[in-house]
Amino acid sequence: MKITVQICSGTACYVMGGAELLSISEHLTPDELEQVDIKGIMCLGLCENYNPNTPYVKIDDEIIKNVTIETLTERIRLAIKAKAEK
Amino acid sequence: MNITNKINNLRKSLGAEIISLYFADKLEIEIDKTPIKRAPKNRSSLRCCTYKDRAMYRYRLLSLMGIDIEKEDDEYRSISSFAKEALQRNQIDHKILTVIDIACASCQQNTYMVTDMCKGCVARPCEENCPKDAIQIINNKSIINQDLCISCGKCEKVCPYNAIIYSPVPCEDKCPVNAISRNPETGKEEIDYDKCIYCGRCTRACPFGTIMERSQILDISKQLKHKKNPVIAMIAPSIIGQFPGTIGQIIYGLKELGFDYVYEVAVGADITAQKEAEEFIEKQKEGQPILGTSCCPAYVESVKKHVKTFEKYISHTKTPMAYTAELAKKEHPESTTLFIGPCIAKKYEGTNDQNVDYVLTFEELSSFFLALKIDLLKLEEAKYDTIDATIEAQRFCINGGVAAAVKYYLNKTTPDIEINPYYINGLDKKGLKQLEIAANGKLPNNLVECMSCEGGCLSGPGVIVSPAVSARKLVKPT
Ligand code: FES
Numbered sequence: 001m002k003i004t005v006q007i008c009s010g011t012a013c014y015v016m017g018g019a020e021l022l023s024i025s026e027h028l029t030p031d032e033l034e035q036v037d038i039k040g041i042m043c044l045g046l047c048e049n050y051n052p053n054t055p056y057v058k059i060d061d062e063i064i065k066n067v068t069i070e071t072l073t074e075r076i077r078l079a080i081k082a083k084a085e086k
Numbered sequence: 087m088n089i090t091n092k093i094n095n096l097r098k099s100l101g102a103e104i105i106s107l108y109f110a111d112k113l114e115i116e117i118d119k120t121p122i123k124r125a126p127k128n129r130s131s132l133r134c135c136t137y138k139d140r141a142m143y144r145y146r147l148l149s150l151m152g153i154d155i156e157k158e159d160d161e162y163r164s165i166s167s168f169a170k171e172a173l174q175r176n177q178i179d180h181k182i183l184t185v186i187d188i189a190c191a192s193c194q195q196n197t198y199m200v201t202d203m204c205k206g207c208v209a210r211p212c213e214e215n216c217p218k219d220a221i222q223i224i225n226n227k228s229i230i231n232q233d234l235c236i237s238c239g240k241c242e243k244v245c246p247y248n249a250i251i252y253s254p255v256p257c258e259d260k261c262p263v264n265a266i267s268r269n270p271e272t273g274k275e276e277i278d279y280d281k282c283i284y285c286g287r288c289t290r291a292c293p294f295g296t297i298m299e300r301s302q303i304l305d306i307s308k309q310l311k312h313k314k315n316p317v318i319a320m321i322a323p324s325i326i327g328q329f330p331g332t333i334g335q336i337i338y339g340l341k342e343l344g345f346d347y348v349y350e351v352a353v354g355a356d357i358t359a360q361k362e363a364e365e366f367i368e369k370q371k372e373g374q375p376i377l378g379t380s381c382c383p384a385y386v387e388s389v390k391k392h393v394k395t396f397e398k399y400i401s402h403t404k405t406p407m408a409y410t411a412e413l414a415k416k417e418h419p420e421s422t423t424l425f426i427g428p429c430i431a432k433k434y435e436g437t438n439d440q441n442v443d444y445v446l447t448f449e450e451l452s453s454f455f456l457a458l459k460i461d462l463l464k465l466e467e468a469k470y471d472t473i474d475a476t477i478e479a480q481r482f483c484i485n486g487g488v489a490a491a492v493k494y495y496l497n498k499t500t501p502d503i504e505i506n507p508y509y510i511n512g513l514d515k516k517g518l519k520q521l522e523i524a525a526n527g528k529l530p531n532n533l534v535e536c537m538s539c540e541g542g543c544l545s546g547p548g549v550i551v552s553p554a555v556s557a558r559k560l561v562k563p564t
Contacts, residue, residue: 009330009463010330010461010463011329011330011452011455011456011460011461011462011463012456014329014330015098015329015452015455015456015550016090016095016098017090017095019327019328019330019550019551019552019555019556020088020089020090020551020552020555022555023554023555040330042461042463042464043461043463043464050099050102050103050456052095052099068088068090
């Protein structure tokens with residue numbers, strides 16, 4: 001099973017930096033890309049009241065906040081590693 | 087700085103707060119609480135203390151409500167009283183920027199500095215290479231005499247330890263025309279409007295968010311909420327990639343916000359390109375050696391203020407915004423028109439065009455979507471209320487796009503006239519020099535396409551998404 005990476009593409013996450021995350025595949029190696037399934041998803045419902053923690057990404061079942069391309073790359077790598085160790 | 091940063095996001099969210107309070111009829115009652123809610127006590131502060139944070143929120147809110155902070159600085163007044171005043175105005179004036187002086191960190195002047203990494207080496211390339219003998223070695227450390235230093239940067243490049251750094255004043259560093267500088271008396275940055283070309287770079291360069299636009303979000307909210315006449319949104323081609331979903335969903339979203347019609351500015355770009363092609367032929371026949379494009383307002387302003395000799399070569403063709411607004415007012419004479427784009431200079435251009443009532447950036451538009459909780463991905467699709475534009479016109483927003491569109495129209499009518507464009511991609515000091523050279527007839531080209539922002543409008547100060555991401559969505563020419 002591949003690791004699912006779901007990038008919140010609701011309006012709030014998208015305009016607060018989520019759009020940049022859509023280029024994530026360019027930051028991963030072909031090998032890493034093999035092991036992940038990346039997609040944009042609808043609003044996760046966490047963005048009420050100008051919540052400053054947007055943008056959100058869900059990696060498998062874990063929700064991460066304030067995601068940047070750097071932190072996302074790192075989190076994906078960690079997830080791949082953790083899976084390999086299992 | 088990255089396009090996504092805390093200052094940019096803060097502006098979006100404060101803008102959204104103003105809009106949602108206004109739509110809920112609570113602006114004047116609640117707005118004075120915002121600084122306290124955003125910077126509550128017992129929470130770590132962004133600046134020296136909670137109180138300064140609150141003061142900053144106050145001024146940001148004022149500028150987002152369009153108040154000219156330099157002029158209206160009565161500290162006794164509540165934010166709410168300013169909101170009331172803002173809601174009464176019916177006109178936008180030319181001064182589109184405002185400086186929050188207390189936000190200015192009075193950055194050290196643009197300097198080269200020797201850091202502690204200096205090992206006082208024996209080769210001393212810094213001293214050797216300094217053309218002004220500004221470097222001395224004292225106690226085995228290199229020292230720069232700031233009175234002699236001309237900031238050429240040679241020492242920085244030659245140091246084998248990278249011990250010399252350049253520390254700019256970000257706003258001054260990014261200004262291509264030296265329009266912003268420190269007032270020696272107050273120590274704060276000030277804009278010289280005799281020089282300013284409204285490119286907006288300083289607003290995005292300052293990491294303290296000192297320079298703000300005087301936003302028109304309240305004026306537009308008022309139009310949308312208490313509608314007397316139809317309100318028309320005119321969307322710049324660079325909308326591509328700025329929001330989630332399709333263009334159709336964005337148009338639908340705009341209609342949800344209350345716009346009656348949505349016009350595609352690329353339709354105006356088609357007119358611009360076509361007329362510019364005609365003008366090009368005409369000028370060639372008259373023996374004029376070169377024609378400058380005219381659609382980028384920051385560049386046009388820079389020519390008017392800084393390269394007067396080139397002014398006569400600028401095309402008289404109007405901008406895509408102007409043609410689109412003309413069309414809108416013709417089709418709906420009673421309407422209110424709003425241009426939405428990536429550009430701050432367009433706000434200035436808008437104040438000089440009677441057909442353009444308001445101008446918003448994409449960033450400001452995002453505040454509307456946030457405030458009125460419009461989740462674009464969930465919407466249906468709608469179509470522009472204008473005819474289809476060509477792909478060439480839709481590509482006006484990237485560097486090379488304008489010249490390509492002019493060429494496209496030229497080829498249609500007069501393929502035997504050769505067009506040979508010179509591109510100024512991102513107007514800087516070198517670009518200004520090139521314009522001067524062009525005015526002196528020393529360029530082999532016959533068209534100058536100039537875009538103030540490097541990469542074109544997709545890199546404008548009012549975008550939300552970096553051009554690396556948005557450019558991918560642009561349709562390729564066939
Ligand atoms: S937009 Fe991401 S949680 Fe709502």
